[in-house]
Amino acid sequence: MLMTESTTRKTAYPSPLADGNSVLQRESELYRELANANIENYAGTARVPVGIAGPVTVRGDEAKGEFYVPMATTEGTLVASTSRGMKVINESGGVRARVIRNGGIQRAPVFEFHNIDDAAEFTRAMTEDWSWLAPVMESTTSHGKVMDISCWQLGSLVCMRVTMDAGDASGQNMVSIATAKAVTSVLQRHPEVKRHLMAGGMSGEKVGSNINALLGRGKSVVVSVDIPGAIMRKVTRSNIEDIPRLHRSYTDFAMLAGNHNSHHSHNNVLPAIYIATGQDPATLCESSYAQNSFDLDREKDVLRWQVHLPNVNVGTVGGGTGLPTQRECLELMDCYGAGNVNKLAELCAVASLANEISFWGSVCAQEWIDAHANLRQK
Amino acid sequence: MLMTESTTRKTAYPSPLADGNSVLQRESELYRELANANIENYAGTARVPVGIAGPVTVRGDEAKGEFYVPMATTEGTLVASTSRGMKVINESGGVRARVIRNGGIQRAPVFEFHNIDDAAEFTRAMTEDWSWLAPVMESTTSHGKVMDISCWQLGSLVCMRVTMDAGDASGQNMVSIATAKAVTSVLQRHPEVKRHLMAGGMSGEKVGSNINALLGRGKSVVVSVDIPGAIMRKVTRSNIEDIPRLHRSYTDFAMLAGNHNSHHSHNNVLPAIYIATGQDPATLCESSYAQNSFDLDREKDVLRWQVHLPNVNVGTVGGGTGLPTQRECLELMDCYGAGNVNKLAELCAVASLANEISFWGSVCAQEWIDAHANLRQK
């Protein structure tokens, strides 16, 4: 997004809010200073109810032990169903979680050339060696590292997708600034460039797109739990035999509808955690891509339930993570500050899996809708 | 999501938060009662900074006049850039906005039959006449109306996608309850059904999917503004000739990447408005589907900029809309309560268009990244 003089002046707009009796404004001084880098024309704070899901037992590479997960939501039953799934996980001995790929963060400027040959030569040159550009980009940041630079050509246009490791930050601004410097260097080294465009459609930013799942963006997390049939039946009144079969029909129709992936809960759970912890909810479309895998052992009466989230885009420093309630929610998971980003990604995946377990359990138990009805009739 | 006895009891979990010195808990009594239907294991409220974008001049079917738009976000420059786009709109004489389709809200249960013939006969029968099922579904709700029932067959399975008009509510619970009743009636009338599943993958709920854009879900909104070149140059230092050309290359690469649609800003603006006004941010993946259209008049030096958002999923009653700050934000737009859902949908589209204008203006002016840098160096 953009801030220029002409817009910063806009903060002089008279607030349409009546002073004094505004709930938004109550205690807003708590945030006024802190919010300075996060917002313009500040009017106060929206308050989103936070429920605590958990505890859940996690055997992650980073998240080890029992965790409570704060969820900011106004959707009734979301926290309860997540907690219910966590109960299944706990009684099953906990869940294994692992970040299998750091997909980094991307920008994708476009360069226009005078003909397809210049475009092809540029693509070839960059593909053969982009090492000269990495230090240029890294000179703009204290922690960002260049992971990859790839080019795709369409006619006389070339889209250059740069990937940087943002460490514990979400890294949107870092990669933007490094990319601006990269573009300047490319223009100097390649005078044959006719025009350029900073935003080129292949960054995968804030969209559901196969390029993110295939080539990476954010953290790729895999979680796995072995659920005994007796536990699933006790907690959710459903049979583990039903779940892979029902999920298969769900997936086949989802594919027919044009969905990119097949799951139910991640779009519900991730925004609740993101809002509570100061993440950018705009990344939901990429972060919520997920696929379930099942392996049913009939002899042992155990269902192995695995979820793959290839693009969990989170940070534990910068952005909104330092604001009071956001920081408090991160601290609740021992995820505040440097060194915790993979832990947070693991917990996001674990909470999503927990909700998925509860959802499918209720669907198989034919209780899903009744639950809504019960809630509604309260 | 699900709430059953076993889960409501979970609200007895001890809160992991230390009492007294929690920011989450400060003034939490404000929300405790109100949040009862919206959350479980309540721990307090997350506070998200709210900035006010605007005013923007709207010539909508419902939104008429000047409006301020509250945005809850921690992404710096988002409010400022939206306000900057609104300035372009205002100086261009305002924006036309119109809801062109009420896509309703969907559920998609699945019925399994003993063979493909029973499945085909069921599909044929439901396609020929579903009028008998409408009153059954409508008996469960005071306001919901059945708009459509369509079936798709895969082998011996049939997915039945029901669409209801939820009026001013988002309607997720309403349609769930009506669908549960519908399934019961179908089972009574069609004893040849072998098994059924309440959730079948074709509802389009909370996923990016072509089925929503093609067949409808939420409100389809179209907005249109005619921007004189002089105004675009003055406010954004960009030339209107560049925008359609640059957007075209953006779109071509986006298609190559596997994106479902082509825009930049809607995933940023919509969650900010959704969080501020108590909408369900989980619907972002469907709501943020958008496509830009351009028509450049070189003689008059005017760019017609239009955005189509086919699936804006909002409500002005129920859900989180009644909570204090959420209600206050809706009232700020004169959108609180019954009769305002189309007005809110129009304003969501207008704000997204405003941000899109500012974003592309900054990209064409080669200022996009600089803005981030300026912000960061503050």
Add this chain to the structure above:
Amino acid sequence: MLMTESTTRKTAYPSPLADGNSVLQRESELYRELANANIENYAGTARVPVGIAGPVTVRGDEAKGEFYVPMATTEGTLVASTSRGMKVINESGGVRARVIRNGGIQRAPVFEFHNIDDAAEFTRAMTEDWSWLAPVMESTTSHGKVMDISCWQLGSLVCMRVTMDAGDASGQNMVSIATAKAVTSVLQRHPEVKRHLMAGGMSGEKVGSNINALLGRGKSVVVSVDIPGAIMRKVTRSNIEDIPRLHRSYTDFAMLAGNHNSHHSHNNVLPAIYIATGQDPATLCESSYAQNSFDLDREKDVLRWQVHLPNVNVGTVGGGTGLPTQRECLELMDCYGAGNVNKLAELCAVASLANEISFWGSVCAQEWIDAHANLRQK
């Protein structure tokens, strides 16, 4: 495609082929007259080897009894593997086949209006009543019937997707001519139309697109066979327990890759039948969309294998169906001429299923590649 004076004159081009010793030209007089409406600048006939797969026992609505299927291909093992799958089908008691939807044939002209309101009013009017347009379109054809007219709006543009029943023909030309007449009538009735475009991107013609699977194009065919484990083991040395599991992993990775659907064989079998029978191979991308469904009965040791092909685009009259070898291949299946289009669609799906059975059997038996190797070493 197009033929105008300027192009018909092109048939005067000197043939680059040397006369007399050309295989293309041998017996080409057989086709010269007949090919007149099917090709320009005729030079002779390409000869594609035809193998006969079968027989296969079919219990279709139209295809009843034993059938041989001619396949024109240069891919070794294709006919043999299809025949092997047919053997599995025959020993399993034959396959049930049924056309569950006639999706018709589409064209999608676009109308541009002066503003979004005219576009919206046009869309509303056409959605409410298109009955006046049907007789106009049907006046241009002796057999075509209008099935549906649907509109989608983007900004000031409206794409009008018309669907006609082409009877036993593929119907591409028929629907084109009827649509041209429809456009003329629309322009007369709606002077507010600013510009129009005959081809608008939503016809689904010759592309893989969800719109075809969802809304229909060509014949939707479902086939189903119950395969006893003993027969699958005997013929393919594979276990029926493995197939749904392996296919599930295949589908999950296919979804990750960005495939629209999940099957292996239909793209192989359909073009072979299409070339042999004078169908338009250009429709392969839409025709080959397919999804497998499985239901494993462990007690009875039976695998129910079902395939859904929503968009099989074939004809038994017109196009290339009347050419000598093409007609002969249609007659071989008793599918030549009027009244046979559904029978041909059923047989296309049956042959595809047969190949799918053989393919997955060989994969599960770990023999797939060996077969290629054996062939190669011959």
Add this chain to the structure above:
Amino acid sequence: MLMTESTTRKTAYPSPLADGNSVLQRESELYRELANANIENYAGTARVPVGIAGPVTVRGDEAKGEFYVPMATTEGTLVASTSRGMKVINESGGVRARVIRNGGIQRAPVFEFHNIDDAAEFTRAMTEDWSWLAPVMESTTSHGKVMDISCWQLGSLVCMRVTMDAGDASGQNMVSIATAKAVTSVLQRHPEVKRHLMAGGMSGEKVGSNINALLGRGKSVVVSVDIPGAIMRKVTRSNIEDIPRLHRSYTDFAMLAGNHNSHHSHNNVLPAIYIATGQDPATLCESSYAQNSFDLDREKDVLRWQVHLPNVNVGTVGGGTGLPTQRECLELMDCYGAGNVNKLAELCAVASLANEISFWGSVCAQEWIDAHANLRQK
């Protein structure tokens, strides 16, 4: 596909064709021997009319000079419209063509592990170093070279996508055999593999999938022509100003429909050339992926028209290329045998571009449908 003893015996099936008076069987001895490796249960040859499009002036890296393109089709106007587009190209000074990427040919076996950690470790190990596997694979072929090995994990499953350079052959069998050897070596080196599957859904074989466009499969070809407005008007009676605008609306609606890409003609032209030259028409879904790019120079009244085909999957040796008429058609383009695969790929793209030019010209001139009508009324 598969050939085993049980199926080769099927060639003993009595032919359902009456002897003597079968057109399929006339001169079939011409093909009987040659077809031996290409087909089973041989019954004769299907004859597809071949028209000669051209000549077209090409400035390719490989295709230099004037070329005639043989097209086997039964779709009237296809050859004529392609020739008409070639006339536009010729009078515009010819077309530049270039293969910008050799995407190779893929297979994608799947390995199942006992847990996500073994799967992750395997993925990490293969990603760090697959050089040990290349010689194993290359030992099975005289010309194939390993280009890349990439892995994707879902739960405990890993899909390994291997890419080989097949030289002048399509290479399906070569890569299959090399992959079988690779799997054997992987199983020896990684005893922790629980199960494996030779076909895993990420090969991109014969499907429309973003993975092919993004990561490569077949030849990526770019073609570019600068068309003066006067020439486009003379030959097609259309204005070059209209084409980018109309194509843009076509693309926007195509995206709404769920199409993966946006073009009209490639699915028509490629199968005609593939059938004539003995290519595998089953690869049409991947080969026909294409995107148009336009750059209109109003001052010079010139339209730059470029097409990108990332996945043209062709061969000039092996497969059906050696059969009499197929070889003759390849020789007509001087593309028969080793060293010509890129030339053939260039000519496929050039012919597709020519047809695209003629198609859009006729649409913009409002003559598209009339042409069909004229043809039909003949």
